[in-house]
Amino acid sequence: MKPLANLLPHPLPPAAAYGGAALAALALAAVPFVLGMNFGNSWVRIVDFALLYAMLALGLNIVVGFAGLLDLGYIAFYAVGAYLYALLASPQFGLHWPLWAILPLGATCAAAFGVLLGAPTLRLRGDYLAIVTLGFGEIIRIFLNNLNAPVNITNGPQGIANIDSMSVAGHALEKPLVVFGFPIPSLYLFYYLFLALAVLTMFICIRLEDSRIGRAWVAIREDEIAAKACGINTRNIKLLAFAMGASFGGVAGGLFAGFQQFVSPESFGLLESIMVLCMVVLGGMGHIPGVVLGALLLAILPEALRYAARPAQMWLFGRMLLDPEALRMLLFGGALIAVMLFRPAGLWPSAVRRREFAASGNGT
Amino acid sequence: MDIFIQQIVNGLVLGSIYALVALGYTMVYGIMGLINFAHGEVVMIGALTALSVINKLAGSGLPGPVVVLAGLAVAVPVCMATGFIIERIAYRPLRHAPRLAPLITAIGVSILLQQVAMLFWGRNYHTFPAVLPSAPHQIFGAALTDVQIIIVLLAAATMSGLWLLVNRTRLGRAMRATSEHPAIASLMGVDVNRIIAFTFVLGSALAALAGVMVSANYSTAHYHMGFLLGLKAFTAAVLGGIGNLGGAMLGGVLLGIIESLGAGYIGDLTNFCWWSNHLPGGTGAGLCEQFGDRGFLGSNYKDIFAFFVLILVLVFRPSGLMGEKVAERA
Amino acid sequence: MSEVLLAANGISKNFGGVRALANVSLTIGKGEIYGLIGPNGAGKTTFFNVLTGLYTADAGSVTLSGRALNLGQPHEVVRAGIARTFQNIRLFANMTALENVMVGRHTKSRAGVWGAVTASRATRAEEAAIVARAHTLLKYVGIDARANDLARNLPYGDQRRLEIARALATEPGLLALDEPAAGMNASETAALRELIAGLRSDGITILLIEHDVKLVMGLCDRVAVLDYGEKIAEATPEAVQRDPRVIEAYLGGPVE
Incomplete structure (x- = not known):
């Protein structure tokens, strides 16, 4: 239960730890420059998205990994955050709220939706919850698609465009920032903002995991009846997991809207929910560093594939058999099955989780 | 009134199809206690396989019903094989794993089937050729085609057959024993693995039939059709009481009718003018003028009814209409 | 009996027409070890589950130190001061x-x-x-x-000990142990007996369901016997052992 300690082979003296942290920070700060200069800015953009996905995956991990509740409609909370930003900072209603006002509101709104969805369903068995959340995700999308008539709220399938960019400390991130005469491109600025928030999310998750609340979540996952017998109000604690997970999704959604400056219902389909679930499962349910790894891998690999798929297929078959999108989905589906069958604890599981699956694999 | 009867009839047709798919969910749930997420995709595979055959034979001069039967004859074994493979790959190895594991593999299988279907049949909609008579009969003021009549009758016959199989045969007894207590059933000489595989295969055969019906009814099929259909059929199973065969049939028909009525009337019910015309004293006439004679929600919202039904059932009667309340054992 | 800690009044519980508990009343004094015995299926665990909030009773009420318990809400029961262990251990x-x-x-x-x-x-x-x-x-x-x-x-x-430690962590006034000796060998049972006796001397009241009659008779101050959901006896261990109704319940059929 000491996740940070898991990252290191053995405890380091404070000086070394601080030194290591400083080095890591420096390396992370250099990422966009290295990528941008060697591979082009489109890769910085991909990494920006990967950071958003990391936030999403960390949020979903609270629900699925810690509390053991399978949520298949998680992307709906992302949609809530994104559309809230889009409505409050675009010409759609002529509102132009600042980022710092919208993000907390997005988190709260998404959390409220989480409670709304969870309250009637959380006392049910896990697989019912999975189906209901799946349906919820679809419903949100149907509403976004159709709420353009008779009163136009969401602009329907066309989505909302010309969304304001995010401003931090008075600087609009869509413009490069000039530091000592050296311009830092907009994509890099987004990277730093997203990185900061992703690190903050991770920090919150780590603190929560090792707390009274985190223990209660895991206790519910392990044995709900025993958790009740320990005096845990399982309903409320599960709702809390739902609300916390949803609020992370809401924040990430707001960032997405401000980054893309365009939202449409298409971005919030079931496949997105499943992709985030894949990240959590592939990385290692309940293990924070594993989940981040899963998010980065699944956000970046398919893009790499996009570049590699065409030449590889041309070389192998002489023609394009699979378009990259289909290939991506095939890989996701295959990965979910393969991971569950052969490495059920994920690529980078926590030590405890590894033992758990090893034990249940022996047919106990 | 004619519209009302028409919607009931449409609902009955739709509901028969839901019931067939719901049976697949409920049988697997009854036997293994898990939701076969990929079941909707099996319906889709059935529909598209049958359509390919039917389209091939449509110009051959064979009579329409024979062509459709041929399509069905190919679709059923294909789906049975699919169901068999799904059970082998996604469920059997994980029977003793944590609960989330088989759910996740099932989602994986679902995605794979969808993508494979897309590679095979492409992204576009396939039309059901006009091989069956489509002239409607007038019954109680509602229009009903031959296809719709056949769907309802065939579904009823199939379900009766299934009922006999489960309640009157040795195999059915083994299935019931397995669903009561797998370990004890196996001590009594029941080959539990075979029974579970058989359940999947049987459910998939029903799915194939439902797939052909749904594509004949809507005259179209595409690789993405399984998801929503599966979700609705699952709702039907829960509505009736999951694990209960009679419940799945009842739930399917009920859900079909609810959805059909909902789609028919949601426009009126969210239209102020409709209310002011029907309420005494024309209440709401002002709102009618303000918003115009149109519903806030149209039939494009028809897909949400199933979901609301699901939530309501889960909140007020989680065991469904015909299910027994099962207390969690301490 | 000293001051009353727990009083159950007229608890009844049916499962789909099957009567599991019929009008069961009992009182447990502060500092007592109170045994609850009975043949298999007599309703002991059902009583436990009602008492600890996992089941809701069809009728009846329970008070702890004079205050009514909100039955059906396990976490509130724990807060009020009843902790339990499970017959088949339920650890995390x-x-x-x-x-x-x-x-x-x-x-x-x-x-x-x-x-x-x-x-x-x-x-x-x-x-x-x-x-x-x-x-x-x-x-x-x-x-x-x-x-x-x-x-x-x-x-x-x-694992049994850990479950007891976990229950003790809630600082219960009443510790309810559901067949703690089940599956234990003789030396483990002896150690358990020592542990329970120690708990009592530290001021914890104990409700004990047990099959091991020797353990119950040796430890308990008073014993209640359930049969077919009814309380058929409540007395000191010695008196219960001589009660003809208890003998009948255990041996099955009237002794003629």
Whole structure:
């Protein structure tokens, strides 16, 4: 239960730890420059998205990994955050709220939706919850698609465009920032903002995991009846997991809207929910560093594939058999099955989780 | 009134199809206690396989019903094989794993089937050729085609057959024993693995039939059709009481009718003018003028009814209409 | 009997027409070890589950130290001061022994999300107190050496002890033990007996369901006997053993 300690082979003296942290920070700060200069800015953009996905995956991990509740409609909370930003900072209603006002509101709104969805369903068995959340995700999308008539709220399938960019400390991130005469491109600025928030999310998750609340979540996952017998109000604690997970999704959604400056219902389909679930499962349910790894891998690999798929297929078959999108989905589906069958604890599981699956694999 | 009867009839047709798919969910749930997420995709595979055959034979001069039967004859074994493979790959190895594991593999299988279907049949909609008579009969003021009549009758016959199989045969007894207590059933000489595989295969055969019906009814099929259909059929199973065969049939028909009525009337019910015309004293006439004679929600919202039904059932009667309340054992 | 700690009045419970408990009333005095015995299926565990809130009773009420319990809400029952163990051990298998006991401190601590995230001084102090208390309890039941082992890896007897430690972490007025000696060998049972006797001398009232008649008769101050959901006797162990109705219930059929 000491996740940070898991990252290191053995405890380091404070000086070394601080030194290591400083080095890591420096390396992370250099990422966009290295990528941008060697591979082009489109890769910085991909990494920006990967950071958003990391936030999403960390949020979903609270629900699925810690509390053991399978949520298949998680992307709906992302949609809530994104559309809230889009409505409050675009010409759609002529509102132009600042980022710092919208993000907390997005988190709260998404959390409220989480409670709304969870309250009637959380006392049910896990697989019912999975189906209901799946349906919820679809419903949100149907509403976004159709709420353009008779009163136009969401602009329907066309989505909302010309969304304001995010401003931090008075600087609009869509413009490069000039530091000592050296311009830092907009994509890099987004990277730093997203990185900061992703690190903050991770920090919150780590603190929560090792707390009274985190223990209660895991206790519910392990044995709900025993958790009740320990005096845990399982309903409320599960709702809390739902609300916390949803609020992370809401924040990430707001960032997405401000980054893309365009939202449409298409971005919030079931496949997105499943992709985030894949990240959590592939990385290692309940293990924070594993989940981040899963998010980065699944956000970046398919893009790499996009570049590699065409030449590889041309070389192998002489023609394009699979378009990259289909290939991506095939890989996701295959990965979910393969991971569950052969490495059920994920690529980078926590030590405890590894033992758990090893034990249940022996047919106990 | 004619519209009302028409919607009931449409609902009955739709509901028969839901019931067939719901049976697949409920049988697997009854036997293994898990939701076969990929079941909707099996319906889709059935529909598209049958359509390919039917389209091939449509110009051959064979009579329409024979062509459709041929399509069905190919679709059923294909789906049975699919169901068999799904059970082998996604469920059997994980029977003793944590609960989330088989759910996740099932989602994986679902995605794979969808993508494979897309590679095979492409992204576009396939039309059901006009091989069956489509002239409607007038019954109680509602229009009903031959296809719709056949769907309802065939579904009823199939379900009766299934009922006999489960309640009157040795195999059915083994299935019931397995669903009561797998370990004890196996001590009594029941080959539990075979029974579970058989359940999947049987459910998939029903799915194939439902797939052909749904594509004949809507005259179209595409690789993405399984998801929503599966979700609705699952709702039907829960509505009736999951694990209960009679419940799945009842739930399917009920859900079909609810959805059909909902789609028919949601426009009126969210239209102020409709209310002011029907309420005494024309209440709401002002709102009618303000918003115009149109519903806030149209039939494009028809897909949400199933979901609301699901939530309501889960909140007020989680065991469904015909299910027994099962207390969690301490 | 001294001061009354727990009073159950007219508890009835049916399962789909099957009568599991019929109008069961009993009182447990403060500091007592109270045994609940009866043939298989007599309703002992059902009574336990009603008492600890897992089942709702069809009729009847329970008071603890004179205050009515909100039956059907397990977490409130725990808060009110009744903790339990389970017949077939229910530990958090993939948490360490220490963490299991720490979960037991849930009702006696209060840190929420904000406290956890900011790691405020109060939260850190509370967390340290939870750890210290958990170690104390593990020492008390004699398994502190295995504090960092996963619960699932503990030997059977230690798992029972861990479950008791977890229950004690809630600081119960009444500790309800559901067949704690089930599956134990003679030496483990003897050690358990010592543990239970020790609990009593530390002022904890105990409700004990047990099949091991020797253990019950040796430990309990008073014993109640359930048969077909009804209480057919309540007396000292010696008196119960001589009660003809009890003998009949155990041997089956009237002795003629």
